[in-house]
Amino acid sequence: MVKQRKKGSRKRRGGKGPCANRARARRINASTEFETCSEQLSPFGGLLALIKFFDLVGFREIFHFAYQAPSRQPKLGHYSMMAGILMLLFIGFNRIWHFVYVRLDAMLCGFFKVNRLPAASTFWRYVDSLGINQAKSVLKVSDMLRERVWQLCGLQYARVRVNIDTTVKTVYGNQQGARKGHNTQHRGKLGLRPLLGFIEETREYLLGKLRKGVTVSGQEAAAFIADIQNHLPGCVREVLLRADGEFLSWESVQAALSAGFDFIIANRGCTPVFDPSSWYRPWKRKAVEFNSCFYRPGGWEHACRFVAMRMAKEQKPPSTQPRQCVLFEDGQYTYRIFCTNLAGSAHHIIVEYDQRADVENLVGEAKREGLDMIPSAKFKSNYAFFQIVMLAYNIWRYMKLLAQKSVSATSKKLGVMKGIVANTVRIARLKLLFIAAKVVQDGNRDKIKYSVHDARTPEILSFLRFLDNRRGQTKPWLDPGGWPQRFALPV
Numbered sequence: 001m002v003k004q005r006k007k008g009s010r011k012r013r014g015g016k017g018p019c020a021n022r023a024r025a026r027r028i029n030a031s032t033e034f035e036t037c038s039e040q041l042s043p044f045g046g047l048l049a050l051i052k053f054f055d056l057v058g059f060r061e062i063f064h065f066a067y068q069a070p071s072r073q074p075k076l077g078h079y080s081m082m083a084g085i086l087m088l089l090f091i092g093f094n095r096i097w098h099f100v101y102v103r104l105d106a107m108l109c110g111f112f113k114v115n116r117l118p119a120a121s122t123f124w125r126y127v128d129s130l131g132i133n134q135a136k137s138v139l140k141v142s143d144m145l146r147e148r149v150w151q152l153c154g155l156q157y158a159r160v161r162v163n164i165d166t167t168v169k170t171v172y173g174n175q176q177g178a179r180k181g182h183n184t185q186h187r188g189k190l191g192l193r194p195l196l197g198f199i200e201e202t203r204e205y206l207l208g209k210l211r212k213g214v215t216v217s218g219q220e221a222a223a224f225i226a227d228i229q230n231h232l233p234g235c236v237r238e239v240l241l242r243a244d245g246e247f248l249s250w251e252s253v254q255a256a257l258s259a260g261f262d263f264i265i266a267n268r269g270c271t272p273v274f275d276p277s278s279w280y281r282p283w284k285r286k287a288v289e290f291n292s293c294f295y296r297p298g299g300w301e302h303a304c305r306f307v308a309m310r311m312a313k314e315q316k317p318p319s320t321q322p323r324q325c326v327l328f329e330d331g332q333y334t335y336r337i338f339c340t341n342l343a344g345s346a347h348h349i350i351v352e353y354d355q356r357a358d359v360e361n362l363v364g365e366a367k368r369e370g371l372d373m374i375p376s377a378k379f380k381s382n383y384a385f386f387q388i389v390m391l392a393y394n395i396w397r398y399m400k401l402l403a404q405k406s407v408s409a410t411s412k413k414l415g416v417m418k419g420i421v422a423n424t425v426r427i428a429r430l431k432l433l434f435i436a437a438k439v440v441q442d443g444n445r446d447k448i449k450y451s452v453h454d455a456r457t458p459e460i461l462s463f464l465r466f467l468d469n470r471r472g473q474t475k476p477w478l479d480p481g482g483w484p485q486r487f488a489l490p491v
Helices: 047-057 059-066 078-090 096-101 106-112 120-128 132-152 218-231 250-259 346-371 379-410 425-432 457-471
Strands: 040-042 159-166 190-192 195-199 204-209 238-243 262-266 288-295 304-312 333-340 437-442 445-450
Touching: 040 106, 047 059, 047 078, 047 106, 047 132, 047 379, 047 457, 059 078, 059 132, 078 096, 078 106, 078 120, 078 379, 096 120, 106 437, 120 379, 132 204, 132 379, 159 218, 159 346, 195 218, 195 346, 204 218, 204 379, 218 238, 218 250, 238 250, 238 346, 250 262, 262 346, 288 346, 304 346, 333 346, 346 379, 346 425, 379 425, 379 457, 445 457
Parallel strands: 159 238, 238 262
Antiparallel strands: 040 437, 159 195, 195 204, 262 333, 288 304, 304 333, 437 445
């Protein structure tokens, strides 16, 4: 006789096998109780990867070699102060006073080996003590860091595209250097006008300058272009410079030619004459025509090549809404004109220039990461903070490159790390940084634990092991057979 099993008496699976770590479903509602605990927790578990990255590239030794310290001597030391500001920007807090939110964070306090971080005012006073010399030295740190990361990632670009652009930092106080200038979002407001250059291939910041809020002069643009070569890694031999119409002047063209750069600069103010019979259509389905000519604008020493495209004007009723200005137009066509020293078809050159549009996204992302923040009333201190922000921006670029390399090294096809290089910094934070961690003591050593219930944990651990493995290998910048280094540390 077979006994009938009572309803609800089915045996439950024990704690063996793959379900051993599966947590019981929680029941959280409005009446759920809450309390504190004494465990050291942090929402920034990915900071361990940043700390390993600093050790891997020798960031401390780069900093001590290149950084020109101010006269103010903080108790924690210059490296700790700078590393603290970089970490604050790295985790997404772009104002100095935001230190009040992370003073007791277990990861940050563990890095500085303190129970509590200094007050936000301590870091602000340090930023306020910085000047132009510190800004230049931070840019040098960025140059040296770039070269080492390229070597770590196996990047060896012989030719790069450098996109330069300007933006506006609106100010609402009496900050030094603020001027009224071209400000599309806040017309008539005072502002600063940073000048930025980015490398297209890696989407990283190359060099920049904090300026007064006025249009870039020809002399300024020429000096900026001439300085590009001083910040490129040693493997780079050729440069294609792309810039908008604000940079078109004979001084800029002459600087690019003297540096040996190819260039495409959007036209502004020049009216070259094109042969009416030379317009051509490379694509039959697109009503777009192209042309080129050699033209010498007034004040230029010799003629340069100008390429153009034109589109027939759409017949629309007049509108009262403002519209974007075009480079040039007549009664029948709308024109886009560019100055270049490149040979080849006009349409290929313009297509090449149009790929520069991504620089607007990079500038916007940098502004969200802290470029728009102005911590001090002193221009020189804001200049230094500007370079610190862009260094933190580049560190995120390098972390994403290495994270992608870790995926390739483990042959993973799927996962949160897939395609991380193309992600914005905000998305990368969700993948690499914002993961819960617990700092525990195991014997005499501190240990960081990650939850097995987080889907990102396996790949975070894989990335950390990848960094540990690279830390144990011979550094490529110590290999005498590698490509020539422009920013090598003295032996």
